[in-house]
Amino acid sequence: MTIPLYIVSILGVWMIAEYFLPFLNPLVPTTDMIRTYATILAAASWGLGTAILCLAHGRRIYRQTKDPFWGYSVMFLICFLAMLGAALTQGLKGTTYLWFYNYIIGPTGQALYSTTAFYVTTAGYRVFRFRNMDAAVLLIAGMFVMWSVLPLFTGPFPVLVVIAGWINNVIAVAAYRGFVMGVALGIIGLAVRVFLHKHREVLA
């Protein structure tokens, strides 16, 4: 457990130093090589993860009497083998693989994503109410921003576009920058803790 943590610390400090200190520029090719290794390692972990996933589902099917949902594992293995077979025989640009992707995975994902619109609508209905001062500010700001994109309102009241632009470009950006700075400081804090081996969870 100690050696991986030391590798993380040394490489982390190296990457930061290379970003700030120009006299380390001769080390850039080595740094790029390390980044490539990181990508290869990440890809290898996907392979390992897939193998473990298949083993776990295989185990569920084998012990079917203990798990009422073992049928889903059969479905998983069928889908996995179909995709793997299509990719291995025809490649990632093959018609079968693309058909699976374009006509099964794609539409399913789009259908799930599209449900967001309905949830946003009901959440908006619940939120945009004049309950207290905070809610009133949200309601008024939200009204201006929403009206500014509707020709029904911007036609007779073009000033709405100016007001909404000011809300988006001044108030929202100021809050956003303050927030991002706080998160950036949080990332620095995390980096220090990881480099000092105070956060072993990062190695999962």
Added chain:
Amino acid sequence: MSVITQGRVLGFAVLIIVIGMILYYLQRAAGGKLSTLRRLPQIDVIDEIIARCVEMNRELWFLSGQGTMTYATQLPGILSTFGILAYVTQRCAEFGAVIHHPTMLPVAYNIQFEIMREAYELAGKPEEFDPLDTIIYMPAGASRPYVANESWRRKPAGAILTGFWYHFTIIHAEALQRAGAMTLGGTDTTHNIPFMVAANNYSMIGEEMYAMSAYLSKDPALTSSLAGQDVGKYIVIVLTILGMIAGAAGVDVLTWFV
């Protein structure tokens, strides 16, 4: 050739100061002087949610978002859920509330499993930890129909959403609200904060989540790191005010630091 890359002098200086302050506070903590953290009002909300679940004899759902533990920008949010999860699970076990945690983090699953199991052991009720239901792994795509459907069926009385979130924040939070759950939501994902604030009863914005994790876990490393970050925040505030004044006076201060 300059010692520090042009245009990155100020960033380097702030980085060194912040790291120095974090190390200083860590050293102080090692000497027994732990920095004091203000108690956030959201901690009382957690207790209120747990109490509601006990009173109504219904579940509490804990959702720890999505994200990848290999991305530096997503990792703080994910790690901050661990401290909160440990506290919530232990409190639930102590007060007899059933907690259900569908996690969407494959890499963090084992860590979260152990955190919850240990929390039950610390509460003296290890037999109440159900390895097949207290925590389950739910891939991100499947989590949307799962939460929408199961929250309607199981009717949790409370839910806590923390971590790194994508667009499905609104699906999960709104589905839980429709099911009648009292929700506390927090994230450090900039584009999903409005959803968290709008759809939940109570919210944690960005750093509040980190602070809550540090407060609840009582971890000296987290607390010291937070104190060091606060010094960085004061520097940023001072620099912003000075920059505003100098900018209004027509002085191009940025050229001083390159």
